[in-house]
Amino acid sequence: xxxxxxxxxxxxxxxxxxxxxxxxxxxxxxxxxxxxxxxxxxxxxxxxxxxxxxxxxxxxxxxxxxxxxxxxxxxxxxxxxxxxxxxxxxxxxxxxxxxxxxxxxxxxxxxxxxxxxxxxxxxxxxxxxxxxxxxxxxxxxxxxxxxx
Amino acid sequence: xxxxxxxxxxxxxxxxxxxxxxxxxxxxxxxxxxxxxxxxxxxxxxxxxxxxxxxxxxxxxxxxxxxxxxxxxxxxxxxxxxxxxxxxxxxxxxxxxxxxxxxxxxxxxxxxxxxxxxxxxxxxxxxxxxxxxxxxxxxxxxxxxxxx
DNA sequence: ATAATAAATGCAATTAAATTGCAATTATTA
DNA sequence: TAATAATTGCAATTTAATTGCATTTATTAT
Numbered sequence: 389x390x391x392x393x394x395x396x397x398x399x400x401x402x403x404x405x406x407x408x409x410x411x412x413x414x415x416x417x418x419x420x421x422x423x424x425x426x427x428x429x430x431x432x433x434x435x436x437x438x439x440x441x442x443x444x445x446x447x448x449x450x451x452x453x454x455x456x457x458x459x460x461x462x463x464x465x466x467x468x469x470x471x472x473x474x475x476x477x478x479x480x481x482x483x484x485x486x487x488x489x490x491x492x493x494x495x496x497x498x499x500x501x502x503x504x505x506x507x508x509x510x511x512x513x514x515x516x517x518x519x520x521x522x523x524x525x526x527x528x529x530x531x532x533x534x535x536x
Numbered sequence: 537x538x539x540x541x542x543x544x545x546x547x548x549x550x551x552x553x554x555x556x557x558x559x560x561x562x563x564x565x566x567x568x569x570x571x572x573x574x575x576x577x578x579x580x581x582x583x584x585x586x587x588x589x590x591x592x593x594x595x596x597x598x599x600x601x602x603x604x605x606x607x608x609x610x611x612x613x614x615x616x617x618x619x620x621x622x623x624x625x626x627x628x629x630x631x632x633x634x635x636x637x638x639x640x641x642x643x644x645x646x647x648x649x650x651x652x653x654x655x656x657x658x659x660x661x662x663x664x665x666x667x668x669x670x671x672x673x674x675x676x677x678x679x680x681x682x683x684x
Numbered sequence: 685a686t687a688a689t690a691a692a693t694g695c696a697a698t699t700a701a702a703t704t705g706c707a708a709t710t711a712t713t714a
Numbered sequence: 715t716a717a718t719a720a721t722t723g724c725a726a727t728t729t730a731a732t733t734g735c736a737t738t739t740a741t742t743a744t
Contacts, residue, residue: 449722468612470614505652517672520670557740594692594693617730696734702728703726
């Protein structure tokens with residue numbers, strides 16, 4: 389597991405991506421930057437709306453634009469829910485573990501992940517746009533009777 | 537890419553899994569056994585209903601029971617669609633490539649896949665129930681102007 | 685074989701994530 | 715500061731997947 393630390397400046401990230409600085413985009417981006425693990429639209433929606441009102445559709449659109457601009461990455465689960473994480477240089481592509489019990493998405497060791505991913509680097513003629521190595525199961529905490 | 541050959545007997549597979557032999561289950565299973573690549577519920581529905589009438593919900597339920605009995609594996613895409621393939625010993629767990637253009641799900645080399653998967657075998661206390669290594673992009677055929 | 689029981693299927697309605705069109709609002713620019 | 719462009723909010727829609735229930739089909743015990 390890797391511990392994520394917020395090292396990005398949301399205003400600078402938006403400026404670099406040529407995305408206008410709206411309070412909604414800043415709020416979503418700050419939440420991603422400071423998140424310990426990937427978040428869902430609903431999680432972002434609930435947390436932000438505790439302080440500030442943002443429409444759920446706006447969060448979908450903001451996250452889509454972040455993915456398009458390579459600011460964020462989407463991590464789909466086999467339960468049909470998408471999680472999002474920062475895609476900055478401090479957070480290289482890596483595999484994830486999704487706990488069916490507590491619904492948390494854990495980030496796995498980037499070193500091991502990158503070795504796994506390198507194995508598929510050459511895909512003769514195939515253009516790789518996204519790579520997701522996703523493991524589903526029950527995390528150690530839930531396994532011990534945490535929340536099952 | 538691996539070439540799948542139908543080596544299973546649908547009636548025997550159902551018997552071994554203690555699932556009753558209905559015409560619907562046999563039809564779905566035969567289609568999976570003879571498929572060249574993973575299929576979606578809709579693809580199975582359209583192909584079967586060309587000859588025989590089966591309700592779409594039944595296919596969802598049959599595939600769920602197949603996955604529960606380890607007869608089939610589900611492969612989710614980042615577009616929210618599930619593909620299904622046989623999980624027999626002739627078809628070990630492997631990675632997949634999903635072409636956003638032609639919507640085909642390709643099976644990747646099981647040898648390379650298994651080496652990648654082994655890297656995550658020990659996940660200290662985490663109980664692995666499913667592992668999906670999924671690559672999305674554009675396949676070589678579509679890349680050459682096939683269907684973009 | 686046949687009746688009784690259990691399981692599977694078909695159908696309608698629903699759920700939930702995600703998307704779309706459009707009007708209103710907010711940000712950027714000239 | 716006005717004009718233009720981009721973004722947001724809202725309502726409605728889309729689509730994969732699920733659920734409850736009546737009907738049909740398969741399995742079993744007699």
